[in-house]
Amino acid sequence: MSRLIVISNRVSAPKPRSADGAQGGLAVALTAALREYRGLWFGWSGETAEEFTGQINIQRYDGVTTATVDLEAQDVEEYYNGYANRTLWPLFHYRIDLAEYDRSFGTGYERVNERFSETVAPLIEPDDLVWVHDYHLIPLGQQLRQRGLKNRIGFFLHIPWPPHRLMVSLPFHQRLVRSMLAYDLIGFQTVEWLESFHHYITRELGGTVDADGTVRLEGRTVQTAAFPIGIDDEEFEAAAASHQAHEAQETLHRSVEGKKLIIGVDRLDYSKGLAERFHGYRRFLEEHEDWRGRVSFLQIAPPSRGEVHTYEHIREELDELSGRINGEFADVDWVPIRYVNRGYPRAALAGFYRASQVGLVTPLRDGMNLVAKEYVAAQDPADPGVLILSRFAGAAHQMGEALLINPYSKDEISDAIRQALDMPKAERVRRWETLIDPVRREDVLAWRHTFVAALAGGAPPVSETEIETATGPESPVAA
Numbered sequence: 001m002s003r004l005i006v007i008s009n010r011v012s013a014p015k016p017r018s019a020d021g022a023q024g025g026l027a028v029a030l031t032a033a034l035r036e037y038r039g040l041w042f043g044w045s046g047e048t049a050e051e052f053t054g055q056i057n058i059q060r061y062d063g064v065t066t067a068t069v070d071l072e073a074q075d076v077e078e079y080y081n082g083y084a085n086r087t088l089w090p091l092f093h094y095r096i097d098l099a100e101y102d103r104s105f106g107t108g109y110e111r112v113n114e115r116f117s118e119t120v121a122p123l124i125e126p127d128d129l130v131w132v133h134d135y136h137l138i139p140l141g142q143q144l145r146q147r148g149l150k151n152r153i154g155f156f157l158h159i160p161w162p163p164h165r166l167m168v169s170l171p172f173h174q175r176l177v178r179s180m181l182a183y184d185l186i187g188f189q190t191v192e193w194l195e196s197f198h199h200y201i202t203r204e205l206g207g208t209v210d211a212d213g214t215v216r217l218e219g220r221t222v223q224t225a226a227f228p229i230g231i232d233d234e235e236f237e238a239a240a241a242s243h244q245a246h247e248a249q250e251t252l253h254r255s256v257e258g259k260k261l262i263i264g265v266d267r268l269d270y271s272k273g274l275a276e277r278f279h280g281y282r283r284f285l286e287e288h289e290d291w292r293g294r295v296s297f298l299q300i301a302p303p304s305r306g307e308v309h310t311y312e313h314i315r316e317e318l319d320e321l322s323g324r325i326n327g328e329f330a331d332v333d334w335v336p337i338r339y340v341n342r343g344y345p346r347a348a349l350a351g352f353y354r355a356s357q358v359g360l361v362t363p364l365r366d367g368m369n370l371v372a373k374e375y376v377a378a379q380d381p382a383d384p385g386v387l388i389l390s391r392f393a394g395a396a397h398q399m400g401e402a403l404l405i406n407p408y409s410k411d412e413i414s415d416a417i418r419q420a421l422d423m424p425k426a427e428r429v430r431r432w433e434t435l436i437d438p439v440r441r442e443d444v445l446a447w448r449h450t451f452v453a454a455l456a457g458g459a460p461p462v463s464e465t466e467i468e469t470a471t472g473p474e475s476p477v478a479a
Contacts, residue, residue: 003128004037004452006030007120009080009136011043011066029232029444033452035063037129042067042120048076054119069119071112078108080136081307088135090310091170092159093271093365098310101171110139117143124149129455132183134158141182154185154455156227159367160394161193164200174205181220185455187227189367189394194226227451228398230443231373240350240378248344248351252298259334260295260421263356265349265371266363267304268341270314273364273390273407274301278321278337280362280413285329285336287414293334295421297360298352302343315341353378358420359387361395362407368394372402376435384432386420388413398442401434 012027034041045057045068052075057068071079082105090098117140124130124144130153132140141153167173177200180186188194194213201207207217213224239245252261262281266272281297301318305311322339329336344352353359359375372387372395379385389395389402396404403420405412 001037002456003125004033004039005120005124005128005130006034006039006041006133007116007130007137007140008041008043008133009084010046011041011068026229026444029448031062031064032445033448034065037452038063040065040067040123042116042123044068044080045070047071048073052115054115056119056123067120067123069115071115075108075112075115077307078104079112081305083109084136085305085308086310087170088138089159090270091166092135092162094160094162094166095270095365096166096169098270099169106172113137113140113143116140117147120144121147121149124151126151129452130154131156131452131455138176139179142179145182152184152455152457153182154187154451155180155183156187156451157193157367158189158229160365161188161196161200163196164203167200168204177201177205178218181215181217181222183222185451186215186222186224187451187454188224189226189228190397191226192397193367193394194224197224223454225454227447227454228394228442229368229370229447230439231370231377232445233373233377233440233443236346236350236374236377239347240354242347242350244345244347245351245354245378248348249355250351252352252355256296259293260358261356262295262297262358262360262417263352263375264297264299264301264360264362265352266299266301266361268301268311268315268318269304270310271363271365272301273362274299274314274318275321276364276407276410277360277362277413278318278325280407280410281337281360281417282325282328283410284414284417285325288418291418291421292329292336293331296334296338297336298338298340298356300340300342300344300349300352303341349374350378353385354380357385358417359385360413360417361387361393362390362405362413363393364390364407366390366393366395370395372399373439376432376439379432379436381429381432381436383425384428386423386428386431387435388416388420398438399435401431 047070049070049072052072054069059066086100087105121144128151130151132155134157141155144153198209201215201217202209205217207215209215215222215224264277266274285292322337325337326335353375361369361372363369372389375387387402389399389404390407391404403416405416
């Protein structure tokens with residue numbers, strides 16, 4: 001049987017599965033696949049060195065081998081903080097106004113992808129399957145081909161693919177996209193992102209796309225498909241039933257003293273729509289005086305990418321906005337917003353989700369958004385909470401029974417909060433039963449299995465949910 005070689009920006013060291021949720025669902029799926037295929041996980045160590053040496057640190061744990069390399073500080077600044085997170089991340093999330101274009105960023109991005117290929121290529125055996133992950137490593141397949149690799153190589157993009165008219169704003173965009181022709185299989189989270197890619201191929205490069213998603217361009221044939229990622233629902237439901245989750249749930253229940261609770265859990269990132277969410281909650285309090293003092297909003301937002309100045313601006317904005325809302329509406333025995341800038345173990349989050357009557361997941365743009373699925377998986381089937389979900393999250397294609405809203409509209413957010421808080425139990429149960437089905441059926445293990453099977457040469461199956469909702473939530477920016 002062929003080995004599976006996983007290549008990503010960072011490597012998640014294998015850990016035992018336990019109720020504390022120390023290892024995320026993606027890491028669980030990939031480590032399970034690596035055990036099954038006797039695989040190797042390669043990426044950056046997270047450490048810097050004065051000079052790049054290509055020295056590989058190999059570790060073996062519980063049937064999984066990891067291989068990591070250190071990068072130079074200049075590499076990290078130009079490749080990771082620069083091109084990946086100041087150029088591609090905002091552009092791919094439709095924030096062209098925040099995208100920074102600097103020649104050194106592109107140079108660093110190419111250099112690190114070259115260093116990855118140089119280091120990992122000798123570790124790859126002729127019959128290995130190679131699976132490259134995400135926007136940090138888009139040109140890696142081409143770099144590996146240039147080193148003579150003839151293996152089947154797949155690429156999965158975890159974030160959105162932007163519309164053609166945004167993509168063309170990227171300097172040397174054709175060069176970046178043409179590099180993707182080196183892959184045998186390219187996967188996207190949803191049909192929407194897949195079709196945006198197809199539109200670029202046909203309109204900008206003059207390629208063709210067959211009905212089965214086969215892209216034909218300049219003598220290359222590449223299979224493309226949507227593979228919506230899921231969570232490890234069994235693990236998360238077990239975490240929600242754990243002692244740690246129960247303690248977290250009880251602590252939160254005691255602290256709100258019988259009040260209703262709305263929860264949001266997101267990295268501190270402009271793509272998550274946190275400021276718009278706060279404004280929507282403020283509009284709710286403004287319009288519904290009867291709910292003041294009866295509901296609180298807990299927003300957990302651990303900081304991320306502190307080296308990128310835009311993220312510091314977001315934190316300052318949310319600090320000011322939450323303080324202003326609390327100053328305007330709070331009373332001696334009630335605080336409208338609890339805004340927390342730190343992370344929690346997955347089991348504790350599961351308890352928080354179960355303690356909340358409303359899950360508020362309102363990204364401005366998101367490749368999938370697994371918080372929406374975790375919120376549903378954590379609920380008590382007999383008395384579930386209500387999910388409010390942005391129609392611009394990839395998860396909306398599978399979760400039509402959520403209350404779908406436009407995250408740019410504070411009125412829609414306000415109306416959805418009121419609808420969720422007033423919703424009868426029978427309707428909450430009916431919606432939850434519909435939502436939990438795709439969460440369980442299209443979980444992270446199914447995602448991994450279908451992608452690897454397609455990479456090995458089988459035809460990628462199309463999600464039934466994706467077929468039913470291929471014309472799903474409309475985008476505010478047409479492709």
